[in-house]
Amino acid sequence: xxxxxxxxxxxEPHGFIYLGFQAEPPRQAPVYTRTARRQQxxxxxxxxxxxxxxxxxxxxxxxxxxxxxxxxxxxxxxxxAMLIRTKHVEDLEAVRACGEVSAVDGEQLLAGVNxxxxxxxxxxxxxxxxxxxxxxxPGTDAEAVWRSVTGWYTTKTAVDNSTALRPTEPSPFALVxxxxxxxxxxRFLVGQLTRPSFHRFVRARLDAHGMRALPAFHRLVHTSA
Numbered sequence: 139x140x141x142x143x144x145x146x147x148x149x150e151p152h153g154f155i156y157l158g159f160q161a162e163p164p165r166q167a168p169v170y171t172r173t174a175r176r177q178q179x180x181x182x183x184x185x186x187x188x189x190x191x192x193x194x195x196x197x198x199x200x201x202x203x204x205x206x207x208x209x210x211x212x213x214x215x216x217x218x219a220m221l222i223r224t225k226h227v228e229d230l231e232a233v234r235a236c237g238e239v240s241a242v243d244g245e246q247l248l249a250g251v252n253x254x255x256x257x258x259x260x261x262x263x264x265x266x267x268x269x270x271x272x273x274x275x276p277g278t279d280a281e282a283v284w285r286s287v288t289g290w291y292t293t294k295t296a297v298d299n300s301t302a303l304r305p306t307e308p309s310p311f312a313l314v315x316x317x318x319x320x321x322x323x324x325r326f327l328v329g330q331l332t333r334p335s336f337h338r339f340v341r342a343r344l345d346a347h348g349m350r351a352l353p354a355f356h357r358l359v360h361t362s363a
Contacts, residue, residue, distance in 0.1 A: 139339050141289030150252040152197055152223040153230030154303050156269070156314060157244030158216030159183065165215075170204040176217050183220060184360045186242050191362055193238060195229035196222060200260075202267060202356035206323040212310075213352040214247055214271060218359075221316070227251055230306065247271070248314050250305040253281050256288065257299035259318050260361075266322055267356045270315040275348025280304070280312035283347045287340045294336070295329050296320045312349070323355035 161179035170176070180203055187199045202219040209215075220242065224233045233239060234249050259267075274280045284302055291297045301316040319326050330336045344351060 139335070141293050141339070143285070143289045144256045144292040146285075147255050147257065149255050150223070150301070151226065152252065153227045153233070153306075154248065154250055154252065155220075155222040155224070155230070155234055155239065155246065156248040156303065157220045157222070157239075157242065158214050158247050159218040159220070159242075159244050161217040166209045168206050168208050170207065170217060172203070176203065180218055180359050183218060183242060186238070187360060187362055189241075190222065190238050193233065193236065195225050195233055197225045198223045199360075199362045200358060201360040203359050204354060204356050205266065206355040208327070208353060210350075210352055212273065212350070214245075214310075214354060216245070216354070219247075219269065219354075219356060220244060234307075246309075248303055248305045248309045248311060249307045250303050250309070252301055253304045254285060254302040255300065256292070259299045259301045259316055261299070262318060263358050263361055265357075266319045266326075267358060268315070268317040268319055268323075268326070269354045269356065270317065271311045271352040271354070272313040272315070272344075273310070273350045273352070274312035278312065278347050278349060280347075280349060283343060283349055284313055284315065287343055290335065290340050294333060295326065311352075319355075323353075326355075327353075
């Protein structure tokens with residue numbers, strides 16, 4: 139069984155810093171509502187965006203709020219997230235270690251580069267954004283495994299974009315896939331789990347390489363670009 143691979147486009151020439159923020163203690167409930175504490179924490183992150191952008195080595199900053207995170211073991215259950223692009227890959231270390239990033243006090247989930255891309259994840263700002271966190275057995279080429287299943291998603295779920303981020307520094311994840319979805323989280327998940335081909339093809343390939351997918355669904359709170 140195979141599916142036609144999508145057309146990959148040139149990866150972005152930026153470094154990426156992906157941070158998670160805990161506004162409230164994590165719960166097993168998958169739905170994340172707009173509580174007062176989460177809104178206050180989001181406002182604090184939005185206020186930090188202009189400060190980060192004053193740095194000549196920062197290209198853009200996006201702030202997200204979680205809306206749905208399945209309670210899977212090992213899943214990063216953060217209320218909010220921030221995605222920082224550096225002007226160049228070479229700027230990654232300086233930005234990661236700078237005082238402006240330290241001041242937002244986030245948990246670094248990944249610092250790395252875009253290794254493969256389909257379409258433009260940020261062509262629109264509405265809708266739901268998926269951060270899919272992949273763990274993998276040592277020695278696994280997570281990017282190659284991810285590429286091998288992309289055709290199923292573009293064929294079966296109408297996903298037309300994907301930005302695969304690979305860490306260049308120690309990270310709990312071998313790959314993080316950043317995607318704008320064509321539907322909400324429940325519809326997207328049901329569209330996967332109710333299809334036998336998902337289990338026979340996608341899940342079987344991940345299992346064969348010791349990989350697990352840990353999804354977190356967000357909406358955009360603020361973008362600088």
